[in-house]
Amino acid sequence: MSLSLLTRTSAVLCALALANCATNPVTGNPNFVTMSESQEVSTGRSEDQKVREQYGTYDDPVLQRYVNDIGQRLAKASHRSSLQYQFLVLDSPQVNAFALPGGYIYITRGILAYLNSEAELAAVLGHEIGHVTARHSVQQLSAATAANIGASVLQIFVPQIRNSAGDALISTLGGALLSGYGREHELEADRLGAEYLARTGYDPQAMIKVVGVLKDQEQFDAEMAKAEGREARAYHGLFASHPDNDTRLQEVVREAAKFKSAENRVNREPFMRSMDHMIFSDSPAQGFVRSNSFYHPNLGLTLNFPAGWRIQNNAQNVAAASPEQNALIDLRSAGRAEGSPGDVLRKLLKLGAGSTVTPQTLGGLQAAVTEATLSGKPTRIAVVFLGSSAYTIGVQAKDAAAYSQHKAVMDAAMNSFHAMTAQERALAKPLRLRVITAKAGQTFAALARTSPLGRFAENHLRVINGLYPSGEPVAGQSLKIVE
Numbered sequence: 001m002s003l004s005l006l007t008r009t010s011a012v013l014c015a016l017a018l019a020n021c022a023t024n025p026v027t028g029n030p031n032f033v034t035m036s037e038s039q040e041v042s043t044g045r046s047e048d049q050k051v052r053e054q055y056g057t058y059d060d061p062v063l064q065r066y067v068n069d070i071g072q073r074l075a076k077a078s079h080r081s082s083l084q085y086q087f088l089v090l091d092s093p094q095v096n097a098f099a100l101p102g103g104y105i106y107i108t109r110g111i112l113a114y115l116n117s118e119a120e121l122a123a124v125l126g127h128e129i130g131h132v133t134a135r136h137s138v139q140q141l142s143a144a145t146a147a148n149i150g151a152s153v154l155q156i157f158v159p160q161i162r163n164s165a166g167d168a169l170i171s172t173l174g175g176a177l178l179s180g181y182g183r184e185h186e187l188e189a190d191r192l193g194a195e196y197l198a199r200t201g202y203d204p205q206a207m208i209k210v211v212g213v214l215k216d217q218e219q220f221d222a223e224m225a226k227a228e229g230r231e232a233r234a235y236h237g238l239f240a241s242h243p244d245n246d247t248r249l250q251e252v253v254r255e256a257a258k259f260k261s262a263e264n265r266v267n268r269e270p271f272m273r274s275m276d277h278m279i280f281s282d283s284p285a286q287g288f289v290r291s292n293s294f295y296h297p298n299l300g301l302t303l304n305f306p307a308g309w310r311i312q313n314n315a316q317n318v319a320a321a322s323p324e325q326n327a328l329i330d331l332r333s334a335g336r337a338e339g340s341p342g343d344v345l346r347k348l349l350k351l352g353a354g355s356t357v358t359p360q361t362l363g364g365l366q367a368a369v370t371e372a373t374l375s376g377k378p379t380r381i382a383v384v385f386l387g388s389s390a391y392t393i394g395v396q397a398k399d400a401a402a403y404s405q406h407k408a409v410m411d412a413a414m415n416s417f418h419a420m421t422a423q424e425r426a427l428a429k430p431l432r433l434r435v436i437t438a439k440a441g442q443t444f445a446a447l448a449r450t451s452p453l454g455r456f457a458e459n460h461l462r463v464i465n466g467l468y469p470s471g472e473p474v475a476g477q478s479l480k481i482v483e
């Protein structure tokens with residue numbers, strides 16, 4: 001591990017990544033820049049809480065057990081079989097999987113939708129186990145940093161712990177949520193993942209297959225994102241070349257053949273059955289963003305963020321940063337609507353009698369607003385009552401110049417808060433995967449005509465079924481569609 005990697009991590013994380021001459025469990029060579037195992041586990045444990053809070057866990061015990069069982073089998077066959085692993089499905093539409101130090105491994109329902117067999121699922125989990133067993137610790141901490149975003153945002157409008165957390169949001173929101181680990185570490189994780197597949201009776205070729213499927217997803221999403229004017233999503237393990245042309249990836253997976261058993265399982269059908277009815281894309285329990293508007297069907301609220309601002313929807317809040325990253329808007333719950341919005345605002349910010357709180361209405365709802373300087377940053381905070389709940393909407397800029405630059409759009413965003421209309425609710429029904437058996441002559445073009453996936457439906461259905469860019473269903477095969 002190079003020094004430059006270390007300097008890129010934050011001071012807090014560096015403090016944890018104490019030099020320790022432990023032996024690398026995979027290579028047997030001494031590791032100079034890693035944590036002790038107990039530090040690793042305790043870091044993982046505390047970050048795990050933040051990941052759960054930020055993403056939310058997917059509410060399907062049968063699916064959770066299925067994924068965890070496969071993960072545990074792979075972990076038992078790994079180089080660090082004595083660690084206590086945890087495999088959790090996160091309620092996120094992002095296409096992602098990641099590992100925290102200590103054996104805490106996460107896979108989103110977003111990535112699951114693109115997989116087509118148990119072996120492919122095992123390949124993703126095996127890759128993440130590889131990051132843990134090879135102790136890519138410093139790099140894994142980038143996941144921890146990303147997980148910290150939620151905690152940082154949570155703190156910005158709480159006066160007693162306001163410190164520099166606003167800055168933390170601004171500096172991290174701009175980067176990718178989970179930065180890459182570097183080509184060598186990714187390849188090592190692929191190699192180890194393939195080995196764990198082979199050792200547990202899965203076909204190690206599933207590693208190549210899954211990288212290909214995710215590469216197709218990335219390419220398809222990039223096209224869609226371009227047309228929709230949004231940021232593309234990609235899984236951290238992917239690099240420029242397609243696996244079919246990636247000789248080094250082919251090579252490391254071929255090496256795994258020596259661990260192969262006679263079984264060579266793919267297990268397509270059990271995996272497909274576990275996908276039936278899984279929520280696809282947005283979650284009504286967490287709210288979602290569409291065309292820079294935030295909708296939360298379960299809470300019944302909407303807020304329109306300024307065009308071009310980057311929005312992050314966390315479990316506790318939704319926050320948006322300006323393109324220059326010098327201003328932010330934050331919406332979150334403030335508990336029960338008790339007394340007046342002004343009372344809640346005063347209590348929340350511990351405002352003294354001298355501060356001015358102005359009652360007003362926002363989207364026809366009872367509200368109160370105050371202006372303050374928090375950590376030297378100009379800030380405007382409103383509390384608004386909707387039903388029996390109170391919400392805060394905060395806007396903040398780095399300095400007075402940035403505040404006046406963004407004042408008009410920040411005020412407009414604050415004023416756009418309103419109860420969801422019937423029309424907005426109709427648009428906000430969650431989509432789910434359904435698993436059907438393909439009929440003779442059935443085409444993706446025909447399936448796309450009745451699909452809610454919109455103008456990209458035909459290729460989107462191909463991608464989720466591993467048949468991008470030109471495949472068609474074969475009669476009798478199980479097929480994922482979206483309803």
Ligand SMILES: [Zn+2]
Nearest residue numbers: 186189236237
């Ligand atoms: Zn990776």
